[in-house]
Amino acid sequence: MTALVQYILSNTQLPKTSVENTIALLNEDCTIPFISRYRKERTGNLDEVQIGEIVKNKEQFEALEKRKRSILKAIEEQGSLTPELRDTIESTQDLTALEDLYLPFKRSRKTKADKARQNGLEPLAKIIMSQNANDIESIGFKYVKGDVHSVDEALEGARHIISEWINERSDIRNHIRYQMERNAMILTKAVKTKKEEEQAQKFRDYFDWEEKLSRIPSHRLLAILRAESEGFIKVKITIDDERALAKIEDRLIRSRNACAEQIGLAIADAYKRLLLPALSNEALQIAKEKADEAAITVFAKNLKQLLLGSPLGEKRVLAIDPGFRTGCKVVCLDAKGSLLYNETIYPHPPKNDSSGAIKKISSLCEAYKIEAIAIGNGTASRETEALIRKIHFKNDIQVFVVSEAGASIYSASKIAREEFPNYDVTVRGSVSIGRRLQDPLAELVKIDAKSIGVGQYQHDVDQVKLKKELDTVVESCVNAVGVNINTASISLLSYVSGIGSKLAENIVNYRNEHGIFKSRSAIKKVPRLGDKAFQQGAAFLRIKGAKNPLDDSAVHPESYNIVEKMAKDLGEEIASLVGNEKVLSAINLNKYCTSTIGLPTLEDIVKELKKPGLDIREQAKVFTFNQNIKTINDLQEGQLLPGIVNNITNFGAFVDVGIKESGLIHISNLSDGFVSDVNAHVNLHQQVIVEVLEVDLPRKRIQLKLHKKN
Structure with missing residues (x-):
């Protein structure tokens, strides 16, 4: 059994044969969607999540091995690598333990201990640590020479060396890590000079906050760290210092002489100057990594639900990007999403040409045989929807309100410019809204996933990990649905298993030159x-x-x-x-x-x-908000309102009830019983009925309760 397989087995509960065969397939450059779907016999029917775990552990192992090679090389170049140390490093399976082994050889800058060694004080430090000398001051006097001008300076220098030894001991570091893991508290205090600033008010809950670090929810920790990065609060990690110091003393002090007193002083110095700052930062970093992981998981779940949102299918669509002063941008698309016509109408203030707008929409729907209307959910959305619903169409036309999240990112992107070089961003944005109704997946893959805005604190988490996870989600969704090679964009094709951006471009170029593909x-x-x-x-x-x-x-x-x-x-x-x-x-x-x-x-x-080629997604359904609710001022406690879930976090779900502000169903208001996972109760873009619990007009916050799911 290879070290890699052993490592993965120690971190997962997967069968050995399944792991070995999956690694072999990955080494053959097979993708996760391909392996999970078409190599079930070799993997023992592992699903994408399980194969993803193998990939994750494989990458961790490879990163660990790479770090080992780097450390071994660095220590060897110092001439300090013994056979025993090499064996210890090579057998280490934990990155933190590995870095502890490297700590004594890691010298990025000159330390107080280095200076003391240069002054010849290491023998004195060893004498003190032996704890056999009683008259340490007399011994210390022998070292008063050169840059050491007094016994106190000699003893202080020796203590700096001892402090460094203490700091480098893995058992002591692990003891403090244990205390951090079990008992660390996170404390916050407002920066007095900034607490009255307007931007600081959204963080005012954390102006004086204290909580156990191991229990802090991911969203709260990320909010606190953002407030700190913006300079509104200061953050501190604390443990019981007396208990920590006492434990270190128990490990090191075995006498009651003058040496013990010096070691006690060195322990206090090592703890305050070296151990506590480094390990409290490490504990906070570990907590941050866990918070990142939780936030990324939430984002990934939301993105999957969004990408697998209900498509209308190949229908002719009139799409509207609403606006007041600049007007509503209208486009007509054919069933394949091609742009047929665009115009701007001005039904709202200041022009108020509603009659002209109604006539124009009616004539366009008839001329282009429109089957559905898509209205962006941004500014003037409700007013535009009300206008459209006044129109008596000759044919049955469905009206949908579509999320605009990320549409502005797409409209200004290189992809949009290449698709519509002769049109401005407003037209491109309207086209994107219409295409999202036809096929959310095909359109949303053109946008950087983290710009879609269905996560929590996505800009505060590790961006490399976020991108990797979201790319995996997009790839999974695209391959779960399948792609029509004769209509798909380069963006969509690039996520198909084994294709990538360059081959996607080659496919589209070949299609443009030779016509549609007639066979696989x-x-x-x-x-x-x-x-x-x-x-x-x-x-x-x-x-x-x-x-x-x-x-x-x-x-x-x-x-x-x-x-x-x-x-x-x-x-x-x-x-x-x-x-x-x-x-x-x-x-x-x-x-x-x-x-x-x-x-x-x-x-x-x-x-x-x-059922060949069956689309796993549900069909798009028409939804209507309460037409009497236009602003937050129209809300009253006890009202039951239709809404659409537009974001899910670990602490609850946000719901669009048809006004500018989204309301929050806190996790405690999703059910009468205990709720551990918000996603088990609601899905992104799910149509729900909510009850208004509280309206905070000054802070523009709305508290809701889940009443019924559609």
Whole structure:
């Protein structure tokens, strides 16, 4: 068993064979979606989350090994690497323990102990630590020479050396870490010169705050750290100093002579100057990392729900980006999302041309055979929705309010400029709103995920970890839904398993030059798309209207021969087999098992044949806010209102009730019983009925209670 496998097994509860085979597949450059879907026999049917855990632990192990090599090289260059130390470093499986081993050899700047050593005081420090001398001052007098001018200076220098030894002892550091882990408190105090500033008021709850560090919720810690970074508060981590010092003394002092007194002074110095600052910072950093992880998990869950939001599908859409003074930007899109027409109307103040706007919308809907209207949920959204609902359309047209989150980011992006080089940002923004209704996933992948705004404190967490996690979520969602290769953008194609941005660009260029792909096998003609990329990505790419119906399914091309054999054995054509649940349910799958294809894959194939290319997402539903609620002043306690969940955090869910301010359903108001996970009770963009509990007009805060889920 390799060290890597051993490391992963020690951190997970996964079977050894599954881990070994998954590592082998990852080393073959297979992606998580491909492995989880098409290599179930090799992984023991591991899902994406479990494979993700293996990937995470594999990366941690590789980072640990890299750090070991760096440390061994640095110590060796100092001439201090012994065989015993090498063995200890190489066997260490914890990064913190590794850094403790390296601490005595880590010299970034000259320390007080270094200066004392230069002055020849290390022998005196050793004598004191032996605790055998009684007249330490007389001994200390022998070291008064050169830059050491008195016995006190000699003893002080010796204590600095002892302090450094104490600081470098792993057992002492681990003891204080234990105290930090169990008992550390986080204390905050307002910066007096800044506490009255307007920007400071949102942090006023933390002007004088105290809480156990191990119990502080992630959102609160991130808020406190943001307040500190903006200069409004000061943060301190504390433990019981007397208890910590007493424990160190118990480990080091075994006499009652003058040496013990010097060691006691060195302990106090080491604790205050070296140990406490470093380990309290370490404890805060660990807490921050846990808070980051919790916040990133929340963001990832929200993003997944958002990306898998209900699509309207291929319908002709009129999209409106509402506004007052600058007007409402209107665009008409065909069923594929192509821009057909754009114009600006001015139904609201200051122009108030509502009659002209109504006529224009009516004529556009008729001229372009519009089937649905998408209205952005930003400024003037409610007023625009009210205007649209006054119009008597000749045909049945559904009206939707669509989230604008991140639309401005897209409209100013390189992608948008390339898509619409001859149009300004306002037109691009309206197109994005309309396309979000048609297919949220296809449109939202064009935006940097963290700009969508469905997380908590996303700008305060580790940005590298955040990007990696969100990219994984996007990749998972894109491959779970599948991609129409003949209509997909470069952005969407780039998230398909095994494709990436360069191959995505090649696919689109090839499509533009040679026309649509008529079969999956034709994908191999794309420049630089080799066998590996085809293996990883082909099954996630759909060919609508293909001659072979399997090309528009999640059945992998490597399994087409199995379906062909099934059809032949049944005396059916593949086309007549597809969708024939009665016949498919009667197939004896054991008959088709081989050394590499087992029941998990065969069951997936039959499931897909029953409903090929089935979209896992629900269909978009029309939603209407209470038309009498236009501002926060219209809210009253006890009101029941329809709303849409627009953000989920660890402490509750935010709900759009049709006004500028979103209301909060605190986690305690999601159910009459105890709630541990907000996501278990509500989903992003879910339609709900809420009860107004409290309206804080000065702070513009709304407290809600979940009444009913739609």
